[in-house]
Amino acid sequence: MTTHTITANHSLAVDSPEDLHADPSLRTVWESLVHLGNPLNGAFLGPSPFETHAKVSPHEGNKVVMIRDGDGKVIGVCPVVHWKLEMPFQVRRRIFGKLKLEAATVLSGELLLPHDPELFRLLFEGLLREMSWCDCIYFNSIPADCDTTRFIYGKEGRTGRYFVYPRRLQPREWIYLELEESFERFLQGKHKRTRNTWKRRVKKLRELGGGVLECDRIENEDQVDAFYEAAYSVAEKSWQFRNLGRALEETALYRESLRDLARQGCLRAYLLRCGETPCAFVIGLQDNDVLQFEQTAYSGDFAIQSPGTVLYYMLMEDVYRHRRPKFLNPTRR
16 A cells, blocks of 8 residues: 555555455445445445456556545545556547557546545546556546536636546436336336236247246356356357457456456346256346346347347346345446
8 A cells, every 4th residue: 555645634545456455444444435426336336346357357557546634534435447448539430540548447437535626636636646557547437417527527627737538528328227116016117018028028938948937146156157158158149249349258257257246245147048048148246236237148049039138027026026226227337
């Protein structure tokens, strides 16, 4: 850990993943500040996603930056991970080139700080000073209505010390589900035609499997290897991965990442089997009352039976019955 005095009343501490592991109190303090973030970001606000990333993608840039007051109390936290970023130069739909950057990515999606523009300024300047290896500070997704966004796009964030891109805030819809009291209430909120379509597709897929259609929940480490093998066989036959053009190891379907999330109690994945054959899966992580789906795929061999829709219908019943979260984010940030 390195600590720097930044004002008469504040200091900046930069902790490594090893520091976090060696001193459990740092983790506890971090968890106590999660309430400063947007509840919909809950799955990424705590230490678990950072610790998992640091283990599966070790880099000197994986750090936890904390601001302490004059009494040494931690009042703000910002988890940063190394990320290779490509920024396209694009006019309408035509891409003229890409700029490759080494990005210090704020994993939590926003800075966990009290409402004080001066603290935001100090933390940004501290990040740029301490992360000498990075080309930029990057937010993969940031709530449009939060203190971090207001600072970046307000007058405080346009002092000329750094360049903000995009220059203007470009909001997009955040699709999420706030869970009802029960699965039955959830179904009642859907149109009758939608409910009938779901049931009809479940019936047809079950018939195809000789009467066997199972939706397995995966959340323990001893389930990971079997899930990985089954999900990998689905992914290889899915359009999602053919179109993405990425190695499976670069996605959420990474064995070591799944194991680590399971050890921390954050893994929540589902596998749909038609008979003995895996046909669809979803990988999610659950923390701070939020279930975030990170990756989903279905086998092209079952495309006509809509296994993705069937999986969603069947897993939603389990989501309501077991460890029901407050929010469900069905798409990646």
